Amino acid sequence: MRITFVAGLADLSGGFRVIATYAQRLQQRGHEVLVVSRPRPKPKLVNRLRAFLKGQPQPVGPRHARSHMEWTGVPHRLLESFRGVTAADVPESDVVVATWWESAEWVNALPGSKGRKVHFIQDYEVWGGPDTVERVDVTCRMPFPKITPAKWVKDLLATRFDQTDVTVVPNAVDLEKFTAPPRGKQPVPTVGFMYTPFRNKGSDVCIRACESARKQLPNLKIVSFGSVAPNETLPLPPGVAFHHRAPDERLKELYGQCDVWLFGTRKEGFGLPILEAMACRTPVVGTPAGAAPELLAQGGGILVPMEDAAAMSEAIVKVCNLPQPAWREMSDKAHATANRYTWEDATDQFEAVLKRVVGESGRGSERPALVGATR
Numbered sequence: 487m488r489i490t491f492v493a494g495l496a497d498l499s500g501g502f503r504v505i506a507t508y509a510q511r512l513q514q515r516g517h518e519v520l521v522v523s524r525p526r527p528k529p530k531l532v533n534r535l536r537a538f539l540k541g542q543p544q545p546v547g548p549r550h551a552r553s554h555m556e557w558t559g560v561p562h563r564l565l566e567s568f569r570g571v572t573a574a575d576v577p578e579s580d581v582v583v584a585t586w587w588e589s590a591e592w593v594n595a596l597p598g599s600k601g602r603k604v605h606f607i608q609d610y611e612v613w614g615g616p617d618t619v620e621r622v623d624v625t626c627r628m629p630f631p632k633i634t635p636a637k638w639v640k641d642l643l644a645t646r647f648d649q650t651d652v653t654v655v656p657n658a659v660d661l662e663k664f665t666a667p668p669r670g671k672q673p674v675p676t677v678g679f680m681y682t683p684f685r686n687k688g689s690d691v692c693i694r695a696c697e698s699a700r701k702q703l704p705n706l707k708i709v710s711f712g713s714v715a716p717n718e719t720l721p722l723p724p725g726v727a728f729h730h731r732a733p734d735e736r737l738k739e740l741y742g743q744c745d746v747w748l749f750g751t752r753k754e755g756f757g758l759p760i761l762e763a764m765a766c767r768t769p770v771v772g773t774p775a776g777a778a779p780e781l782l783a784q785g786g787g788i789l790v791p792m793e794d795a796a797a798m799s800e801a802i803v804k805v806c807n808l809p810q811p812a813w814r815e816m817s818d819k820a821h822a823t824a825n826r827y828t829w830e831d832a833t834d835q836f837e838a839v840l841k842r843v844v845g846e847s848g849r850g851s852e853r854p855a856l857v858g859a860t861r
Contacts, residue, residue, distance in 0.1 A: 491505055492522050493523040496564070497554075497713070512836075520562075520563060521555060522571055522576060524569060580601050590628060610642055635655060636755050658828050659829075660829060666821075668814070670810050671745050693722065708727065741768050746801075750798065760787075764824040786820025
């Protein structure tokens, strides 16, 4: 098949990591794959001046931003400016996959020659205010076959938007990138979490929980990473070992340094860091967002109420104070959860949906090859 993924932005987010992974694995299976995306908008002068005056790094320019496309080997057509994708940007394909609500709008406007239309919807993406909600809802109602990693998204699409052609394909974790041998607790109790000022991700809850846990564990070490450097809107506690834009090989080490990993998100499509931490044998304390209820039910962590920093703090202390055998049992259960489902399994299911959609259209495979990919 000739498969085109249309992305709103190619970046270092977990959601785009999933898109890049599918693109790479489908290409490895012999399909001709192209990812089309727009660049970041140009940094505003006021933001550049603010960073300069505060001695902070300058905002990344449109052509210098890193993304998960770098490691895939998949052709990537990066538009010349921050604009919507049009028919001129997309080659003739068998199937074209929208991966974000705006890209669903773009894909909806494409002619049939660009391929059968599929919407890969990882979350209910209503983060831009009332006007955004209306537009997101319109894309949810579009009569495209849909793929989602989360059962709650499928349920929402069915009950609120009357969508019946929705396939749940859970995310997996790359077990070659994220793994660790059996181990015990750290000599110094250590907790970690992903930092972002984006409120939905709940880094503020994790920070409050860590500060509270330090009252009972004064020597508690805190590890964090993120694609955005900490700022005054959400400062980190004193002594946090923060790693800015850590590469995947470093992430494995960071997860593996911790006795417990925190997942404090308020709203989440799936929650890939849960599986990444578990694959590195780190128990997870998380809120009931995304796939956390299903993943933590296997015994590899503790589920705490939403936005309850006190409950999260208690769970941190509980896990860090476990006797070695009990902690090791929880660690092994976390690892087993991450290993029960692979990207090969996920790609099998994702590919099957695309093949079904293409087969229903009666499309053949004798079309010109995808051309014109640029970085």
